Amino acid sequence: MANYKPDLSCQSKFIPIDFAQQIIPGTFEYALSHIVDKHLDLTTFDDWYNNDNGGAAAYPPSVMLKIILFGYSRGLVSSRRIAQACETNITFMSLSGDEQPHYTSIASFVAKMKDKIEPLFTQVLMICDREGLIGRNMFAIDGCKIKSNASKEWSGTFEELERKQTKLRRASRRIIERHQAQDGLSEDEVQHDLKQKEKLDKSADKIKQFLASNEEKIGNRKKPVKSNVTDPDSAKMTTSKGTIQGYNGIAINDDKQQIIMQAQVWGSVGEQQTLKPAVEQLQTQLAKLGTPDAFNEAKFTADSSFHSEVNLEFMATTGLDAYMADTAFRSRNPLFKTSETYQTEKEKRRLKRSKGRARLFNSTDFYFNENELTCRCPAGKEMWLSVKSIETAGRHYVRFSGYLKDCRVCPLQAQCMRKVPSKQGRQVQFETNKADKYISYTDKMRVKIDSSPGRRQYSKRLGTIEPVFGNITVNKGMNKFTLRGQEKVNAQWQMYCLVHNIEKLRNSLH
Known part of the structure; x- marks a missing residue:
């Protein structure tokens, strides 16, 4: 008969713990503890407290920073979960020195970080630069739309x-x-x-x-835009997964080690309007790092959501070698023109946007005579010149409209118009004077980015900025901001970007 040792798995055992030995070199928690304790200047936090002559002692800012940033690195966004981890997780206990702050203390600390995060972000960038993680060869900008702590049902004009x-x-x-x-x-x-x-x-x-x-908020077209009752600074945003009430987290990073150089959130502002302030903040950061002339030798990439004539004109004054795609960039690429996969996915996106409706006639389906300024629609009906001169980004256009009596009974109406016309017929516009037109910044960028060197430089953008957002939203679990108000949400976004940068330092600090 077999004789086994007894199973004592249900027995309790007291084990002596040395907190210092739990923080192992080469890990994120070691880099975090090393940076907070030995490199960051936390004296500015003293302004928060006036309890030297009375009142309870406050938790040290170093302890609060460690447990919050470590919590963010492990996907713990809420203050309650971080407070619970300080009671049950040995790594949190080691970082906090076995302090167990109440979740309200943690929440209050995060909410007040809006005034302190900027200098901490810059100090960590200086450490990254000292360790050789910033190359200044190419910068890439992009945005990541994240839900806010507000319901979209409370939005409206x-x-x-x-x-x-x-x-x-x-x-x-x-x-x-x-x-x-x-x-x-x-x-x-x-x-x-x-x-x-x-x-x-x-x-x-x-x-x-x-x-x-x-x-009431007024948009770029001088029309009222929707406000949110719960969080007025947030906005409704369209994403690949539907419409959300949230913020757009903008970030610029360096291509050498994907270090985030600049980070800021925006609410009801289009990405085009965020480019200029983001680039100006990047220039300020580089000046703080002691390289104010880095723009003269660096490249800069941005996708089509940042493309506009105004932005291209601004980028021409910065000294950066910019590569900014427009919305037709892919369609002009010979590789995509012959790609069945691209064309199929493009048609799927069109059908999703149009809710399954057939493709409508575009300007190439109309018969335009530039010399006589006349136009006929695909059904052969004459159209009348409604606007003789339209100027956009240095280009000149004319606009024609169909006669309402013709459009109402046209047999091709379903292929030409989304709805049955009630006030006016189909409108279409054409570019004129192409031979002697003004060469705009958009034209110059189109030639630049369509060249082989331009496509090669722009292709580096995807591997530079997109993995950063994947790390923050998927690996770190940042899929919803817990604070309200742009200033507080901006601090939380920068703290997550700070976690990303410290993570890059874990193999450099021993």
């Missing part, structure tokens, strides 16, 4: 929010009218309806207070 408020008030009144009409309701039904009425009134009051204390 002021007119839409007023309608929603009226609708909520009407629903609240209907509950009272129902009670007046039906005296025989049970006590449970009455309590349920009263709670529902209280909820409706509270929501309506929330909208009323927001409308009274905020000004």
Whole structure:
């Protein structure tokens, strides 16, 4: 008969722990602890506290920074989960010296970081530069859209929010009218309806207070844009996974080791408007690193979402060798023209945008005579010259419109217009004076980026900036900001970018 040793897995055992031995060289936690303790100047945090003559002692900023940044590196975004880890995880205990801050202390520390994160970010960049991780050969910019701590259901223009408020008030009144009409309701039904009425009134009051204390946002086209009642700085954004209420995290990084040089979040601002302030902040960072003339020798890449005539004109003044794609960049590439995979995926995206509708006629399907300034539609009907001169980015166009009486009965209407015309017929415009046109910055960039060297330089962008966002959103689990307000969200975004940069230093610091 076999004789086995007893299974004592359910037995408790006290083991002496040396916290210093838990922080192993070559790991992220070692690099984090080494940088915070020996390289960062944390004296600016002293301004937060005035408790030397009374009150409880505060948790050291070094401890708070360590546990928060380490929590972010392990996908712990919420303050409650970080506080719990300080009680149960040996690495968190080692970093904190067995301090166990309450989750409210952690949340308060993160919320106040908006005034302290910039100098810390710069100090870490200086360490990266000292370790030779910044090459200054090429910089790449891109944006990452992340959900905010606000529901998109609370978004709308002021007119839409007023309608929603009226609708909520009407629903609240209907509950009272129902009670007046039906005296025989049970006590449970009455309590349920009263709670529902209280909820409706509270929501309506929330909208009323927001409308009274905020000004309506006006977009680039001088039209009202949607505001969010919960987080007014956030905005509705379209992503590959649908529409979200969130922020766009912009980052510029260096191509040598993917070090993030500049980071900032934006709400209801298009990516085109973020390029100039981002590049100016990058120049400021490089000056702090002691290389203010780095722009004269560096390259810069950006995708089509940053492309505009204004941005190209600005980039021409910076000294950077810029490569910025336009929306037709892929379609001009001979490799993509003959690629069945690209054409198939392009058609899938078009069908998704158009909700399965067939492709409509474009300008190439119309018959335009530039000398006589006449135009006929695909059905053979004459069109009238509605606008004789349109100037955009140094180019001149003319616009024609179809006669409403022709478009309403046209047999090709389904292939030409999205909806049945009610006010005007189909419009189409053509470029004129191509031979003697003004050579714009867009034209110059198109020639530059379509060349073999240009395509080769631009192709490096994908491997420079995209892995950074993959690391932050997937590996680090940053798929939703926990704070509200652009300043606080910006601090949280920069802290995640700080985690990314410190992670690059873990093999350099021993």
